[in-house]
Amino acid sequence: MIIALPKVCAERFLRAALLRRRATGQEYGPFASTLVDSLVSACLRSGKQTVVGRGRTAKCGKVESVTTQPTYRDGPGMRFWGARDLVWLARFLSVRFQDRRASMQGVNVKSEIGNLKKVILHRPGDELLNLTPNTLEELLFDDIPFLPVAQEEHDAFAKILREEGVEVVYLEDLMAEVLDAKPELRRQFLDQWIYEAGIRTEMYHDIITDYIESNYADTKAMVMKTMAGINLQELPQRDTHLLVDMVSDRCKLVCAPMPNLYFTRDPFAMIGNGVSINRMYSQTRNRETIYGDYIFKNHPDFVGTPEYYSRNDTFHIEGGDILNINEHVLAIGISQRTEPDAIDHIAHNIFNDETSPIDTILAFNIPVSRAFMHLDTVFTQIDRDKFTIHPGIMGPLTVFEITPDGKGGTKIRERNEDLESVLSEYVGEKVTLIPCGGGDRIAAEREQWNDGSNTLCVRPGTVVVYQRNNVTNDVLYKNGINCLVMPSAELSRGRGGPRCMSMPAWREAL
Numbered sequence: 001m002i003i004a005l006p007k008v009c010a011e012r013f014l015r016a017a018l019l020r021r022r023a024t025g026q027e028y029g030p031f032a033s034t035l036v037d038s039l040v041s042a043c044l045r046s047g048k049q050t051v052v053g054r055g056r057t058a059k060c061g062k063v064e065s066v067t068t069q070p071t072y073r074d075g076p077g078m079r080f081w082g083a084r085d086l087v088w089l090a091r092f093l094s095v096r097f098q099d100r101r102a103s104m105q106g107v108n109v110k111s112e113i114g115n116l117k118k119v120i121l122h123r124p125g126d127e128l129l130n131l132t133p134n135t136l137e138e139l140l141f142d143d144i145p146f147l148p149v150a151q152e153e154h155d156a157f158a159k160i161l162r163e164e165g166v167e168v169v170y171l172e173d174l175m176a177e178v179l180d181a182k183p184e185l186r187r188q189f190l191d192q193w194i195y196e197a198g199i200r201t202e203m204y205h206d207i208i209t210d211y212i213e214s215n216y217a218d219t220k221a222m223v224m225k226t227m228a229g230i231n232l233q234e235l236p237q238r239d240t241h242l243l244v245d246m247v248s249d250r251c252k253l254v255c256a257p258m259p260n261l262y263f264t265r266d267p268f269a270m271i272g273n274g275v276s277i278n279r280m281y282s283q284t285r286n287r288e289t290i291y292g293d294y295i296f297k298n299h300p301d302f303v304g305t306p307e308y309y310s311r312n313d314t315f316h317i318e319g320g321d322i323l324n325i326n327e328h329v330l331a332i333g334i335s336q337r338t339e340p341d342a343i344d345h346i347a348h349n350i351f352n353d354e355t356s357p358i359d360t361i362l363a364f365n366i367p368v369s370r371a372f373m374h375l376d377t378v379f380t381q382i383d384r385d386k387f388t389i390h391p392g393i394m395g396p397l398t399v400f401e402i403t404p405d406g407k408g409g410t411k412i413r414e415r416n417e418d419l420e421s422v423l424s425e426y427v428g429e430k431v432t433l434i435p436c437g438g439g440d441r442i443a444a445e446r447e448q449w450n451d452g453s454n455t456l457c458v459r460p461g462t463v464v465v466y467q468r469n470n471v472t473n474d475v476l477y478k479n480g481i482n483c484l485v486m487p488s489a490e491l492s493r494g495r496g497g498p499r500c501m502s503m504p505a506w507r508e509a510l
């Protein structure tokens with residue numbers, strides 16, 4: 001196996017070596033060899049074959065060579081580290097691996113149930129500490145979660161996924177990797193983040209920039225801070241004699257937090273081998289898409305992914321409404337969060353992408369209400385022939401079938417059959433709909449509220465579920481579904497379940 005060092009890493013590696021030489025008088029050669037040595041021994045320790053490319057560095061031990069290739073390459077058996085790992089390595093002369101399979105370059109999500117290989121999560125952080133009773137409604141929460149427990153629950157979720165062989169990557173790490181690899185983007189990102197937080201005066205822009213730059217030198221800490229938000233109290237008080245400083249409440253949030261970030265399902269969504277960077281329904285969630293935008297435009301794992309929607313497009317659409325039925329069929333909810341105009345637009349872009357095999361988009365018209373919010377709160381696929389469903393929408397439901405008209409446009413056919421027949425037709429076999437809460441109306445309503453039908457499928461017939469939805473989970477067991485149960489007391493206060501809290505980036509073909 002070859003481990004390739006992308007050019008940016010190699011440059012950092014050399015820069016670190018140079019600094020070290022200045023500081024210690026040590027020559028570049030031995031220092032570099034030490035680094036390479038420790039890389040190699042860590043590889044050997046982890047049972048992997050040696051490593052590393054051709055180039056300027058001395059051969060040592062089992063090292064074949066060191067590559068400084070200009071771009072990430074992929075190919076069978078090729079692995080690479082992220083820039084952060086290498087910087088860390090250079091600093092401490094020790095090793096930490098984050099193996100990323102280059103075979104998972106880009107995204108591949110052509111179903112809701114294929115073996116899950118890679119998923120993007122966000123571990124809830126200090127943004128939850130900026131939720132107050134007065135801002136709950138605006139920030140789309142129903143209660144204030146207790147952060148340490150929410151984090152424990154989230155870690156349990158990640159652990160379940162890792163144990164199932166899923167590579168878990170965190171949004172905050174991807175973003176930090178982008179900014180570490182391209183430091184010139186740091187300032188641009190901060191300016192955009194400040195502007196989109198609603199700061200329009202130069203004075204506040206400068207105060208916030210200074211505050212961040214002088215307190216959050218570490219990139220990941222800076223990224224986390226942008227997610228958490230800034231309270232006026234944190235900023236140095238300036239003797240400005242401005243009215244705003246005399247009358248504004250010192251506890252005011254100058255930059256609002258983004259507490260919904262742990263629902264990584266929504267700000268962007270994988271569609272086959274492409275992505276939709278969404279325009280969100282609410283102002284509070286719209287800034288979340290900045291991270292996805294930077295990652296998909298710059299991160300070597302994702303750059304080059306076809307983009308079917310952009311955050312600058314006019315209409316709103318959210319990932320919770322987007323379900324990949326199979327390679328050819330995509331379902332999208334027309335809901336509180338997704339406008340029909342956005343679906344028209346995305347359909348046009350998908351059908352005009354020659355690399356996409358999708359030839360049918362089903363638009364499900366679901367009631368506009370908070371309990372239904374997204375299509376994935378109403379139904380999700382859990383096995384080849386099984387869906388969980390909110391009993392409230394069983395029966396006739398309007399579905400529009402959108403297909404290309406052969407002239408660059410689309411044609412639409414209204415379907416008025418019940419959900420079961422529509423799904424059976426497109427899935428290609430008779431499907432069973434398993435109602436949330438079993439047949440019990442009260443249990444159904446209670447568990448629907450806590451995302452009983454919002455499960456994350458890790459392979460056909462195996463799903464992650466919230467522990468609190470015990471009535472629904474029993475029904476799933478009885479239907480032969482393997483439920484991986486995660487704790488949910490605090491996370492559920494944000495009104496989203498395991499599917500909302502995850503964005504699959506790679507699923508194996510069925």
Ligand SMILES: NC(=[NH2+])NCCC[C@H](N)C(=O)O
Pocket residue numbers: 139140141260263265266285319320321373374376377454494495496497499500
């Ligand atoms: N895909 C989902 N169902 N996401 C749930 C998101 C919940 C979040 N509080 C919101 O209102 O936006």
